[in-house]
Amino acid sequence: MTQTSRFIREIKDFWYPTYNQNGYPHVQQAFLLPPERQQEFDPFILLAEDWFKRGVFGDHPHRGFQTVTYVVDGRLEHIDNAGGYSILDAGDIQYMNAGWAARHAEEAYEDDLIHTLQLWLNLPKALKNTETSYQNIRLEDAPVVAIEKGFIRIYSGEFLGVKGPMNSLVPITMTEITLYEGAEYTHILPENHNAFLYMLAGEMTFGESSTSLNKTGVATISYNEDINASKESELKITAKTRAKVLIYSGVPIREQVALGGPFVMNTREEIMEAFQDLQRGVFGPPAIKK
Template sequence: MTFQRELKEKWRVEYTEMGFPAVQKGWVLPVERWRDFDPFILMAEDWFKKGTFPDHPHRGFQTVTYVVDGRLEHIDNAGGREILEPGDVQYMNAGWSARHAEDGVEDDIAHTLQLWLNLPKDQKQSGTLYQNVYQEDAPVISFGGGSVKVFSGNIAGVTGPLDSIVPITLTEWTMGEGASYTMSLPENHNAFVYVLAGEAEIGVERQKMSKHEAGLLTFRENGGEDSTLTIRSKKRRTKVLVYSGKPIREEIVPHGPFVMNSMEEITQAFEDFRNGKFGPPAV
């Protein structure tokens, strides 16, 4: 029988008021639990204005940034400059040496979800790259009372445009009251859900989740088949994000803007940045 995903645990995100130009922050996935979330390291939910995240470096991991509201300007030191709007996603492979800035636009308060995705040890020296996925370019699966937008992975024969070094799935579920949908996921993918709006029931056991709640799903790490995930909406407007990825199972050291496999490698990353090996500032 096909493995049916259920909600393993859930928690409500707690938020902290920040000092200007930052506004508010919450840890959807707290970094100290990265072993439970593997291959995901953390996910931060931020509200911020221009000047919060100026030029800064990264090494050893990837980011997937979903814009909830406002506008987000991305600038990198390879000449990239883009403005992302609500529903858009940006993927970055920091690899060896990313240097960029992320800011609100003009007087906007940018509201974002930024996921940190680990890289295997043999990919931490890979080349830096960026990919913008605009919401209108992500294919949509429609069903009675709702739709699923596919940003990454292959869902129901539909492939999302986001092409990460570590393959993941990322889908956005938009549902009206009473709507239900069942989706296939690789059973060996660790997966979590985050409710952006409304109220949903997760799995065949129909465990309830509401806005600002995140939850880990059950999975079979050694499985090689597909599993199913069923979500039902209990409100008129429900929006849920579902992320999944195969665990890497390597020890890591998340420290500041870097994620490496040892503290020695972290020290080397800071030294390389001070010595200009990450290139010029992103301005």
């Protein structure tokens, strides 16, 4: 496939989040992808950015979706009721398939102020009752590919012949792209992937329109949803300053979505069933450090 045949992506919409100052222990919070707009983000449900001390995200349940938690700073302590325990550092990621019944805790370790980005990734109806699983991806486990005047860290998907380690039940791509001032780079994505980005640092322009985004900018990206995944598309990126961006993409599921607290199902009846199962003990014992 020649480069000229590729679909050229542009910024579709962009915004800057409003941060809620919650006080101790949930110091600051924002929805970078607001859940009320989830139809636009399919297969993604929401992206939350949080700064918190210990005592915010203790034992809690999930069903019907996946999470991808990226540690920006601090140490994140994970505990689940299947006996799992880990501490994640800056640049580490935890992938969780909640499946039919996850119960876990995500706390700041000791006296840290933890800063995280947590993505909720939907599951199709056929996979909502799958077994719960967790995968820790350490910073050093995510391969880094050098490009001219920068580099790409690949958490999920394949780029420049290198595959990321994330084993998502619903395949997605996730890359962290760092560019030096003046660098130009063309990011290649499957044409039928819905995609969005979040600016971690600096200033970049995107697409032929050269739409400029600074730190904390969020944007959705145009795509061709009627094409199969074998066709490629490209997004032109130029760094106005030393800058870093996260780019996520995935194939839309196109199913009805019902949101209810910690659960993502297809109907309100299934949400009520999940709450009843929690009360009946189906989710198992609390996630408590042994």
